Amino acid sequence: MFRITFSNPVSIHFIGIGGISMSALAELLHAQGFRVSGSDLKESPLTKRLESLGITVSYPQQASNISESCSVVIYTAAVHSDNPEMVRAKELGLPILERKDLLGQLMQQYRHVAGIAGSHGKTSTTSMLSLMLMEENLDPTILVGGVLDGIGGNLRIGNRNYLVAEACEYCNSFLSFYPTDAIILNIEAEHLDFFRDLDDIRNSFRKYSELLPDTGTLVINGDIEHLSELTDGLAAKILTYGLCDTPDTCASYDYAATNCSFDKNGFGSYDLYERGTFLGRLSLRVIGMHNISNSVAAAALAFSYGVSFDIVAAALLKYTGTHRRFEYKGTANGIRVYDDYAHHPSEISATLSAARACVSGTQKLWCTFQPHTFSRTKAFLHEFAESLSLADTVVLADIYSASRETDPGDISSADIMALLKEKGKEVYHFHSFEEIEKFLFSHCNKDDLLITMGAGDIVNVAESMILS
Numbered sequence: 001m002f003r004i005t006f007s008n009p010v011s012i013h014f015i016g017i018g019g020i021s022m023s024a025l026a027e028l029l030h031a032q033g034f035r036v037s038g039s040d041l042k043e044s045p046l047t048k049r050l051e052s053l054g055i056t057v058s059y060p061q062q063a064s065n066i067s068e069s070c071s072v073v074i075y076t077a078a079v080h081s082d083n084p085e086m087v088r089a090k091e092l093g094l095p096i097l098e099r100k101d102l103l104g105q106l107m108q109q110y111r112h113v114a115g116i117a118g119s120h121g122k123t124s125t126t127s128m129l130s131l132m133l134m135e136e137n138l139d140p141t142i143l144v145g146g147v148l149d150g151i152g153g154n155l156r157i158g159n160r161n162y163l164v165a166e167a168c169e170y171c172n173s174f175l176s177f178y179p180t181d182a183i184i185l186n187i188e189a190e191h192l193d194f195f196r197d198l199d200d201i202r203n204s205f206r207k208y209s210e211l212l213p214d215t216g217t218l219v220i221n222g223d224i225e226h227l228s229e230l231t232d233g234l235a236a237k238i239l240t241y242g243l244c245d246t247p248d249t250c251a252s253y254d255y256a257a258t259n260c261s262f263d264k265n266g267f268g269s270y271d272l273y274e275r276g277t278f279l280g281r282l283s284l285r286v287i288g289m290h291n292i293s294n295s296v297a298a299a300a301l302a303f304s305y306g307v308s309f310d311i312v313a314a315a316l317l318k319y320t321g322t323h324r325r326f327e328y329k330g331t332a333n334g335i336r337v338y339d340d341y342a343h344h345p346s347e348i349s350a351t352l353s354a355a356r357a358c359v360s361g362t363q364k365l366w367c368t369f370q371p372h373t374f375s376r377t378k379a380f381l382h383e384f385a386e387s388l389s390l391a392d393t394v395v396l397a398d399i400y401s402a403s404r405e406t407d408p409g410d411i412s413s414a415d416i417m418a419l420l421k422e423k424g425k426e427v428y429h430f431h432s433f434e435e436i437e438k439f440l441f442s443h444c445n446k447d448d449l450l451i452t453m454g455a456g457d458i459v460n461v462a463e464s465m466i467l468s
Helices: 020-031 046-052 084-091 101-105 122-135 170-176 198-209 229-230 247-252 289-304 310-317 345-356 376-380 381-388 413-424 433-443 461-467
Strands: 011-015 035-039 056-058 072-075 095-098 110-116 141-148 154-155 162-166 181-185 217-221 237-245 257-261 267-274 277-287 327-332 337-342 365-369 392-397 426-429 449-455
Touching: 011 084, 011 141, 011 277, 011 345, 020 101, 020 154, 046 056, 072 084, 084 095, 095 101, 101 162, 101 170, 101 198, 101 310, 110 122, 110 198, 122 141, 122 162, 122 289, 122 310, 122 392, 141 345, 162 345, 170 198, 181 198, 181 257, 198 229, 217 229, 217 289, 229 433, 237 267, 237 289, 247 257, 247 327, 257 289, 267 289, 277 289, 277 310, 289 310, 289 345, 310 433, 345 365, 345 381, 345 449, 365 433, 376 381, 381 413, 392 413, 392 433, 413 426, 433 461, 449 461
Parallel strands: 011 035, 011 072, 035 056, 072 095, 110 162, 110 181, 141 162, 181 217, 217 237, 237 257, 337 449, 365 392, 365 449, 392 426
Antiparallel strands: 141 154, 257 267, 267 277, 327 337
């Protein structure tokens, strides 16, 4: 396998350079003196940023973008073998690396590597931990799977002592990484187009935990079922965290939150305990119990790096969320419009439950949901209906699959609509964003709260409404 090190900058080409992770890796290597180029299907804010730095980005992807002078070509799992640039790279005999292997090699360039894993919450937790290390002046390098205003994007280039990065389990990508420390937030049935079942997913998270050295630390949710199967015999130090009903029960975790409350904006605050000892009260500027849980995990690992409680508290007050995580987009005809990346039933439930605190009286909670992938929609059909029923009114878009899947013909958004109707919910389904936008403008009332939700391009509805 081709090896990449900061000490030997080479010419590197990214197929799909506009992806949230690929663009960050491209910018990081460019800053280290590598000669970076790339291609994508269309221009985006991320590719525009890369071009502003002097990186050549070509549109669309075609064989002529690959030359013999290229030292190595990087691709993601979404790039198929018949991609013209992949075909050309193979014809020229060029080294080819998948994104996960590149990121794993880059991790080896850093002293401390915090890999944030879990079925949900990775981006938020990565962002929280990053701000804690920044507030402590540890100057971390950060790779986050979203746009974080606190670092001005999806990448922060710091020193080589600390790297904070998301560790995604899809296609077992995180098994190619080299973390020295890790957080595991939760383990649920997800990405069933790759994993066989939940046991298969748990097995991969166990293997990920085994990557940690004996000098490392694993922060793990103490409420994960059969936790000992994941932690027994590990070389790393184990720190558990969780949420408690009362202070008396906090000693069952290494770090625990209790006495949780929420203000009129839905922002949480809580008492933090360390092995049953009260440390202090922390306040957030993001909504929901899920973010309280995420913040406890981030704080636990930050403490292991020597960050003080006061610094953790100050950093959490600076965290106002990342883009596409209950992101406030603005108002449209008096309608409060938010956008959220949630695409799994657990994520939907967490976001809608938290958003419920932001509506009162005659105000309604609307959710415009775009299912992501046919396989996920089919696997969790009833769970999607259950989680979406937390909204007052649901508007469904067609399933978004991009290039990852083809339509099997046996599942559609209409199936979710049918189940929601059985529950007595008000639900609608439209095939175009134009129809959805027109419907929302004519049916939402002033001060109603609308969330566009999904991992596809449903955010375009929110942004179009704000501009209208």
